[in-house]
Amino acid sequence: MRVILDRLYVVTGALAALFLVAIAVLVLLSIGSRLAGTYIAGLSEYAGYCMAASSFLALAYTFRHGGHVRVQLLLQRAGGRWRRALELWCLAIAMALAGFLAWYTIKTVIVSIELGDVSEGADATPLWLPQLGMATGAAVLALAVADRLLNVLRGGALEGGASDTHD
Amino acid sequence: MDELLLTGVFLGILFVLLGSGVWVGLSLIGVALAGMLLFTSRPAGDAMATTIWSASSSWTLTALPLFIWMGEILFRTRMSEDLFRGLAPWLMRLPGRLLHVNVAGCALFAAISGSSAATVATVGKMSIPELRRRNYPERMIIGTLAGAGTLGLLIPPSIILIVYGVTVNESIAKLFMAGIVPGIVVAFLFMGYIVVRALLEPHSMPPADAALRLKEKARESLYLLPVILLIMAVLGSIYLGIATATEAAVLGVVGALLLSALQGSLDRNTFVDSLMGATRTSCMIALILAGSSFLSLAMGFTGLPRELAAWIASLELTPLTLILVLTLFYIVLGCFLDGISAVVLTMAVVEPMIRQAGFDMIWFGVFLVVVVEMAQITPPIGFNLFVLQGMTQHDIPYVARAALPMFFLMCVAVALLIAFPAIATYLPETMSPAPGRPPT
Numbered sequence: 350m351r352v353i354l355d356r357l358y359v360v361t362g363a364l365a366a367l368f369l370v371a372i373a374v375l376v377l378l379s380i381g382s383r384l385a386g387t388y389i390a391g392l393s394e395y396a397g398y399c400m401a402a403s404s405f406l407a408l409a410y411t412f413r414h415g416g417h418v419r420v421q422l423l424l425q426r427a428g429g430r431w432r433r434a435l436e437l438w439c440l441a442i443a444m445a446l447a448g449f450l451a452w453y454t455i456k457t458v459i460v461s462i463e464l465g466d467v468s469e470g471a472d473a474t475p476l477w478l479p480q481l482g483m484a485t486g487a488a489v490l491a492l493a494v495a496d497r498l499l500n501v502l503r504g505g506a507l508e509g510g511a512s513d514t515h516d
Numbered sequence: 517m518d519e520l521l522l523t524g525v526f527l528g529i530l531f532v533l534l535g536s537g538v539w540v541g542l543s544l545i546g547v548a549l550a551g552m553l554l555f556t557s558r559p560a561g562d563a564m565a566t567t568i569w570s571a572s573s574s575w576t577l578t579a580l581p582l583f584i585w586m587g588e589i590l591f592r593t594r595m596s597e598d599l600f601r602g603l604a605p606w607l608m609r610l611p612g613r614l615l616h617v618n619v620a621g622c623a624l625f626a627a628i629s630g631s632s633a634a635t636v637a638t639v640g641k642m643s644i645p646e647l648r649r650r651n652y653p654e655r656m657i658i659g660t661l662a663g664a665g666t667l668g669l670l671i672p673p674s675i676i677l678i679v680y681g682v683t684v685n686e687s688i689a690k691l692f693m694a695g696i697v698p699g700i701v702v703a704f705l706f707m708g709y710i711v712v713r714a715l716l717e718p719h720s721m722p723p724a725d726a727a728l729r730l731k732e733k734a735r736e737s738l739y740l741l742p743v744i745l746l747i748m749a750v751l752g753s754i755y756l757g758i759a760t761a762t763e764a765a766v767l768g769v770v771g772a773l774l775l776s777a778l779q780g781s782l783d784r785n786t787f788v789d790s791l792m793g794a795t796r797t798s799c800m801i802a803l804i805l806a807g808s809s810f811l812s813l814a815m816g817f818t819g820l821p822r823e824l825a826a827w828i829a830s831l832e833l834t835p836l837t838l839i840l841v842l843t844l845f846y847i848v849l850g851c852f853l854d855g856i857s858a859v860v861l862t863m864a865v866v867e868p869m870i871r872q873a874g875f876d877m878i879w880f881g882v883f884l885v886v887v888v889e890m891a892q893i894t895p896p897i898g899f900n901l902f903v904l905q906g907m908t909q910h911d912i913p914y915v916a917r918a919a920l921p922m923f924f925l926m927c928v929a930v931a932l933l934i935a936f937p938a939i940a941t942y943l944p945e946t947m948s949p950a951p952g953r954p955p956t
Contacts, residue, residue, distance in 0.1 A: 366791045
């Protein structure tokens with residue numbers, strides 16, 4: 350289970366990186382097409398979709414790396430048991446919010462499929478497709494936060510501990 | 517329930533979530549959610565998903581990961597050495613000698629990197645050991661570096677200016693242009709300070725290295741060529757209206773990869789490291805921006821920004837007083853939050869107030885960045901301080917004391933910016949319009 354979860358975070362992170370490269374490629378294409386005097390419809394929309402996919406798919410991976418900012422003032426001053434309690438509170442709130450986000454982004458995908466929503470831009474993409482990246486990323490984040498919460502409840506290391514620094 | 521009480525509850529939730537250490541992006545979603553539940557009967561979850569989707573999939577935002585990636589690539593090149601070798605022969609004759617490399621190096625690297633921590637780290641990697649070896653006063657080495665590192669945020673490309681531009685819906689290209697001259701002004705203030713200190717305490721400065729002949733100087737200067745070419749490609753193309761901010765960012769990424777390949781620093785590892793680093797940083801910022809888009813929506817329902825703007829208007833403050841109050845507010849806020857979070861969190865409330873008071877939003881963006889930068893070198897939260905603590909093994913109070921004169925110089929910069937707004941607004945007014953995006 351541990352291995353599968355860790356691999357999931359890394360794989361979604363790698364996907365996010367691919368989408369970042371895709372943004373660069375799309376923008377290069379749009380510069381190239383402009384120089385060539387042609388126009389490829391929907392490039393900027395696709396770049397936007399890649400942006401959303403990259404941002405969301407990287408959520409869990411970034412979380413595992415301690416990459417999301419938080420106010421450390423209290424956390425750094427709290428010691429021992431208080432520190433652990435505070436961390437549990439933060440993780441519980443974060444899990445609820447990430448779960449909420451996942452729930453409604455998944456719902457958005459379902460609604461887009463049911464209504465057959467299509468992008469208003471020149472690309473006319475069925476919206477559920479790019480929204481899938483957002484929903485997947487949010488769901489994996491909720492999973493990663495729950496994973497960490499269980500780990501801390503079982504007495505595992507807090508953020509910044511050795512268990513987080515490698516993957 | 518009473519409106520005032522609701523507002524109190526709303527702000528209370530904000531402080532508790534952020535203060536207890538819940539991740540900033542998620543906190544913003546939580547606060548917005550509370551606002552929706554308290555102030556409106558609209559279905560909060562659906563509104564959230566729609567808002568976050570349209571905010572996260574916007575074309576303007578794509579400049580962000582690209583500029584971050586460019587910086588990550590350059591960070592892994594031999595840029596530190598090149599800057600030092602190219603700048604040192606020229607600055608050796610000034611009073612204060614190689615201390616100026618810290619400032620000039622940061623200013624140059626800032627023009628190809630959007631983050632102040634990366635700027636401090638890149639320039640310091642080479643200049644700290646070199647200056648220490650020559651016995652320059654330790655406090656001056658660290659102070660000037662901490663101060664000059666903040667140029668990374670001000671001199672474009674600047675991550676925080678992109679975040680501001682996306683948040684208040686202003687042109688990123690114009691904001692970038694507006695940051696250039698104030699950045700140079702700040703750099704000159706720092707260099708002026710070094711000159712004054714060196715003239716007052718001539719014995720504290722070590723002797724100059726052996727002078728190079730002009731031909732050698734010219735050869736050493738060649739090391740600056742790649743940096744200067746990159747700066748011209750990225751900023752020049754924006755100023756001339758050849759490229760949008762996003763397109764300039766891609767030019768920057770391609771240029772950085774080329775440079776890294778030519779230097780022989782590009783291999784599979786550095787490529788993957790730079791890409792994954794950029795993915796994480798831009799994801800972190802994207803989550804904050806997603807949360808803030810939902811928070812702006814919720815704020816609209818709370819009526820808080822409107823009331824605050826009306827209240828401020830009723831006080832009939834002079835623009836100067838308003839700006840001074842905001843300066844203080846952001847410096848205090850910067851003691852608890854990092855720059856990006858501080859900007860994003862407050863703009864939903866501050867923006868209507870600023871627009872109503874008739875400020876130029878481009879000018880305000882630059883002002884905001886200078887003020888937020890000042891917070892980067894004040895404890896307890898100051899990212900430049902953290903970086904320097906890691907690089908020099910001094911504790912935070914020592915680094916902060918060394919950086920204190922730079923803090924005051926930046927107060928001078930803010931005063932100049934208020935007295936002569938054209939410092940920021942001249943370039944954006946004279947730049948060529950960006951190439952038109954094809955109709956969508």
